[in-house]
Amino acid sequence: MPKQMTEPTLTPQELVTFPHAMLREIYEQPQALAATIEQYVPGGVSTAETFQPVVDALGGRERLVIAASGSSRHAGLAGEIMLEDLAGISVDVEYASEYTYRSTHTLHNPGVVVISQSGETADTLAALREAQARGLATVAITNNARSSMATEASASLPTFAGVEKAIPATKSFTTQLAVLYSLALHLARVRGRMTLQTAEAHGRQLQEIPGLLRTALPEWQKQIDALTPQLASSRALLYLGRGAHYAIAREGALKLKESAYLNAEGYPSGELKHGPNALVSKDSPLIMIATADAGDPDSLLRYSKVLQLMKDMRAQGARIIALATKGDQEVPQCSDACLFIPASNDLLSTILEVVPFQLLAYSLAISRGIDVDRPRNLVKAVTEE
Numbered sequence: 346m347p348k349q350m351t352e353p354t355l356t357p358q359e360l361v362t363f364p365h366a367m368l369r370e371i372y373e374q375p376q377a378l379a380a381t382i383e384q385y386v387p388g389g390v391s392t393a394e395t396f397q398p399v400v401d402a403l404g405g406r407e408r409l410v411i412a413a414s415g416s417s418r419h420a421g422l423a424g425e426i427m428l429e430d431l432a433g434i435s436v437d438v439e440y441a442s443e444y445t446y447r448s449t450h451t452l453h454n455p456g457v458v459v460i461s462q463s464g465e466t467a468d469t470l471a472a473l474r475e476a477q478a479r480g481l482a483t484v485a486i487t488n489n490a491r492s493s494m495a496t497e498a499s500a501s502l503p504t505f506a507g508v509e510k511a512i513p514a515t516k517s518f519t520t521q522l523a524v525l526y527s528l529a530l531h532l533a534r535v536r537g538r539m540t541l542q543t544a545e546a547h548g549r550q551l552q553e554i555p556g557l558l559r560t561a562l563p564e565w566q567k568q569i570d571a572l573t574p575q576l577a578s579s580r581a582l583l584y585l586g587r588g589a590h591y592a593i594a595r596e597g598a599l600k601l602k603e604s605a606y607l608n609a610e611g612y613p614s615g616e617l618k619h620g621p622n623a624l625v626s627k628d629s630p631l632i633m634i635a636t637a638d639a640g641d642p643d644s645l646l647r648y649s650k651v652l653q654l655m656k657d658m659r660a661q662g663a664r665i666i667a668l669a670t671k672g673d674q675e676v677p678q679c680s681d682a683c684l685f686i687p688a689s690n691d692l693l694s695t696i697l698e699v700v701p702f703q704l705l706a707y708s709l710a711i712s713r714g715i716d717v718d719r720p721r722n723l724v725k726a727v728t729e730e
Contacts, residue, residue, distance in 0.1 A: 374516045374555075374700065377504075379552075381520040381524060382555070385524060386548040386551060387531065396531045398501075400535055406454065409455055411425060411437070412459050412472040413438075414468055414469055417462060417469070419599065420596075421438045422589075423692075424525030424529070425438050426589040427525055427526050430692070431533045433536060437455070457482070459473045459485050461487050462509065463487065465494070485500070485501050502524050512718065512720055513707075522699075550689060554689065554696050565684060576709060577712050580608065581609060581610070581629045582608075582610075582631075583612060586611070586614060587634075588644075588691070589692055593699050597611060597706075603706075606713065614634075622661075630666060631665045632667075632702075633654075635680075637670050637673070638694070652675060655676070656679055665679065667680035668685075673685070
């Protein structure tokens with residue numbers, strides 16, 4: 346079990362500069378990520394010991410089920426691709442509220458990973474208990490090492506985001522992605538799919554993320570403050586991404602719904618022309634993830650497809666807000682506004698991409714006079730199904 350750490354803190358002067366808990370927690374993400382990554386990075390002094398209960402639980406299983414709800418499920422969707430691509434394990438992501446009622450024969454003897462910020466989410470806790478009743482090994486990823494899920498699961502991988510007061514998940518979400526990436530690296534090692542040197546190289550890239558995020562945040566804030574008046578009257582927004590970035594599109598849309606009460610949907614980019622395209626207009630802009638990892642041929646192929654889609658949508662008259670990798674010269678020419686994401690590998694860029702979406706949801710909520718820390722009809726932990 347990783348050692349318990351105190352939550353990330355800011356000085357009283359820094360706390361005063363943030364008018365809302367959500368904004369403060371967005372800006373706490375670099376230190377929350379650093380604290381979490383320290384516990385799990387490959388080659389760390391206690392990494393093998395930390396992951397041993399997980400190895401004991403999952404053993405040689407070739408299949409995993411991830412059960413989660415809301416933002417945690419979106420982390421699971423990104424984690425699915427991390428685990429499949431890096432560790433070679435087949436993953437099925439379930440809505441926790443559906444898992445309990447699914448056939449027991451859907452997968453043969455999988456390991457079950459539950460993800461929950463609070464560790465008390467009712468339907469996810471029910472999924473954990475159902476998995477245990479079926480005799481399956483379980484792993485819990487939560488932001489509370491003493492929560493029901495963390496203590497009842499076969500193994501626990503807590504995040505170290507610290508207390509998150511605003512209802513919309515921010516730092517709890519990005520630290521979940523960091524844990525899932527670290528889990529994928531460790532399973533890749535024990536399954537013989539990755540050398541220690543390669544895992545450590547991935548780990549060094551992961552350790553760079555907090556610094557990249559810290560540097561990028563102020564510029565994103567300025568750009569989004571300027572964008573907010575242009576988007577405030579939108580009827581709907583469509584968020585688009587490919588591969589692991591689809592999960593971030595889903596999360597971006599959810600943030601906008603729960604924070605700003607605006608209609609938004611997240612789709613795989615390739616699905617736009619299969620129906621949702623009918624919604625596209627000047628009043629329904631596209632938010633498109635068009636980042637690329639220059640060292641990954643698959644990422645570059647996805648990028649080329651997204652770029653062509655952007656050109657097609659521009660010809661159709663769409664308004665496009667894009668996320669592109671820093672240094673990209675093509676995406677800005679195909680979009681009305683472009684926010685640049687620091688270069689990283691394809692999977693890790695998901696952690697960076699979601700933060701501008703968090704800022705956009707926050708800014709639009711404030712412009713609409715919404716209590717962003719306590720949106721209507723929502724609670725921090727859904728403890729009743």
